[in-house]
Amino acid sequence: MTRAITLSALAVLFLFPLVWSGWASLEDPSNYLEMARFGEGVGTYAANSVLVSFMTVAGTLVVSALGGYAFARFDFPGKNLLFLATLAILMVPYATILIPLYVLLGYLGLQNSLAGLSLVFVMFQLPFALFMMRNAFEAIPRELEEAALVDGCGTFRAFSRILLHAVRPALVTVGLFAFLASWNDFFAPLILLNDGSSFTLPVAVVSMTQRTFGAIDYGMLQAGVMVMAVPCLILFILLQRHYVRGFMSGALRG
Amino acid sequence: MTLTLRRAGRRAAHSAPPARRHSRKVQGWLYAAPTAVIVGVLFLAPLALVVWMSLHRWPLLGPARFNAPENYTKIADNPLFVDAVLFTLKYTAITTVLLSSVALGLALLVQERRPGVGFFRTAFFLPGAVGFAAAALLFYGMLNNDFGPIDPILRDLGVIDEPVKWIGTPNMALFSTIVLVLWRFAGFNMLILLTGLQAIPVEVYEAARSDGANRLQIFTKITLPLLRPTLALMLILSVTGSLLAFDQFFIFTNGGPDNSTVSMVMVVYRDAFFRFDLGGAAALSVVLLVGLVGLNTLMMRRLR
Numbered sequence: 001m002t003r004a005i006t007l008s009a010l011a012v013l014f015l016f017p018l019v020w021s022g023w024a025s026l027e028d029p030s031n032y033l034e035m036a037r038f039g040e041g042v043g044t045y046a047a048n049s050v051l052v053s054f055m056t057v058a059g060t061l062v063v064s065a066l067g068g069y070a071f072a073r074f075d076f077p078g079k080n081l082l083f084l085a086t087l088a089i090l091m092v093p094y095a096t097i098l099i100p101l102y103v104l105l106g107y108l109g110l111q112n113s114l115a116g117l118s119l120v121f122v123m124f125q126l127p128f129a130l131f132m133m134r135n136a137f138e139a140i141p142r143e144l145e146e147a148a149l150v151d152g153c154g155t156f157r158a159f160s161r162i163l164l165h166a167v168r169p170a171l172v173t174v175g176l177f178a179f180l181a182s183w184n185d186f187f188a189p190l191i192l193l194n195d196g197s198s199f200t201l202p203v204a205v206v207s208m209t210q211r212t213f214g215a216i217d218y219g220m221l222q223a224g225v226m227v228m229a230v231p232c233l234i235l236f237i238l239l240q241r242h243y244v245r246g247f248m249s250g251a252l253r254g
Numbered sequence: 255m256t257l258t259l260r261r262a263g264r265r266a267a268h269s270a271p272p273a274r275r276h277s278r279k280v281q282g283w284l285y286a287a288p289t290a291v292i293v294g295v296l297f298l299a300p301l302a303l304v305v306w307m308s309l310h311r312w313p314l315l316g317p318a319r320f321n322a323p324e325n326y327t328k329i330a331d332n333p334l335f336v337d338a339v340l341f342t343l344k345y346t347a348i349t350t351v352l353l354s355s356v357a358l359g360l361a362l363l364v365q366e367r368r369p370g371v372g373f374f375r376t377a378f379f380l381p382g383a384v385g386f387a388a389a390a391l392l393f394y395g396m397l398n399n400d401f402g403p404i405d406p407i408l409r410d411l412g413v414i415d416e417p418v419k420w421i422g423t424p425n426m427a428l429f430s431t432i433v434l435v436l437w438r439f440a441g442f443n444m445l446i447l448l449t450g451l452q453a454i455p456v457e458v459y460e461a462a463r464s465d466g467a468n469r470l471q472i473f474t475k476i477t478l479p480l481l482r483p484t485l486a487l488m489l490i491l492s493v494t495g496s497l498l499a500f501d502q503f504f505i506f507t508n509g510g511p512d513n514s515t516v517s518m519v520m521v522v523y524r525d526a527f528f529r530f531d532l533g534g535a536a537a538l539s540v541v542l543l544v545g546l547v548g549l550n551t552l553m554m555r556r557l558r
């Protein structure tokens with residue numbers, strides 16, 4: 001009984017901020033209208049965020065599915081070295097290579113570009129994604145693929161027509177992690193984007209608090225918080241099972 | 255039918271003629287090529303570039319000039335950085351202790367599968383699905399004296415008489431930040447610990463119970479030792495995450511009041527984009543990188 005009371009009290013503490021934020025933003029629905037008009041318009045920032053997340057998810061899925069297949073099924077020179085180099089991304093603190101990435105994207109003509117930002121996100125997702133995909137491909141019985149090869153498929157046809165379907169759960173997990181990471185990240189877009197019209201939601205909404213004149217409109221701010229948080233909350237609740245399973249497979253990044 | 259196919263398939267893969275084997279090498283490389291390009295261009299190249307930059311005077315605009323080892327020698331003269339190191343260490347110590355205690359408490363409360371436990375697990379984890387920037391802005395509003403609900407609630411409960419400066423004094427700013435971090439990350443760490451708890455075989459508990467061990471003994475003699483690898487993972491993640499803290503201080507306290515909550519990464523950011531000294535920022539990055547990789551290696555060795 002005490003246990004039930006403790007749990008309920010804790011649940012109230014954990015859920016209260018979310019409920020309050022939703023309530024504070026809706027108390028005066030014009031908060032949303034005002035937020036929609038902030039800066040370049042919330043539509044621009046939301047579109048940027050959606051585009052970056054889409055490119056990140058697509059890029060991560062394509063690169064890690066191809067790579068995972070290569071690591072699970074082929075032997076090629078430098079295989080172990082490349083795998084170790086990918087896992088080393090986990091060892092190197094995120095924040096310490098953003099400054100050279102900023103310079104490097106400049107050389108590549110990708111500074112202040114949503115595509116450049118997405119590539120950086122794909123890179124940070126790669127250790128986890130590649131690890132997941134390699135394990136998923138390894139778990140498929142070889143016979144499935146060999147039967148297709150004998151029937152005259154090339155490896156790419158076997159890969160795209162048969163194997164990709166078999167690893168769908170891993171694809172969902174990798175995609176979900178890539179979405180949450182790219183949608184929510186603040187530091188990378190803060191550094192890599194410097195033109196207001198290319199801001200993603202986190203950077204744009206934070207800039208609401210740092211206006212030099214006028215009082216901060218807290219109701220509007222909470223409307224911004226909701227616009228950022230609600231898609232993640234819905235997605236998490238719908239795909240909770242995948243998230244937890246992906247999580248338990250070991251590779252994670254704090 | 256399937257049997258013959260299987261046999262034929264196995265033969266094709268294992269006793270393939272040399273030309274076929276050669277082509278599998280090439281194919282393997284082709285599938286791995288996108289990974290190699292991403293890792294090479296966006297990870298290994300910046301890793302080399304940060305070292306190269308740290309040896310140069312590298313303004314935001316204009317040409318770079320070799321000046322080693324000035325970027326490194328001037329680190330010690332940067333009072334903001336020295337303060338930031340001390341502050342970040344203090345923040346990391348407090349956060350790690352509190353976060354692991356709270357996460358362990360939550361995990362123990364919801365470890366057994368019984369009706370309704372799924373709801374509580376989700377409730378504790380849900381803040382983890384909210385982006386950290388959004389969470390910081392949420393708390394920024396919630397703790398505001400005029401707008402937020404915390405002051406009125408505490409006043410009604412008789413805990414406080416007058417508004418509290420939640421981010422207005424150095425100590426309160428640190429306290430509020432830690433509450434924010436606990437809210438956002440306790441459920442995440444709980445999930446890590448749950449995976450460890452569930453890996454402990456039930457038989458071990460049953461054996462201990464039949465030997466007459468009480469709850470405390472079971473916890474200290476069985477749960478904690480067997481949870482050690484998972485606790486180690488959680489500690490490493492928490493320490494690394496806290497030492498690299500940026501979002502919470504940039505968004506929530508803006509480094510204030512009086513630069514009392516400036517973290518190490520915040521100094522890197524300010525050096526690069528306010529003082530336009532990318533070389534200096536790169537040198538700080540290299541120091542952080544070497545320090546953290548060293549620390550992680552050490553922790554993994556000690557804790558495993």
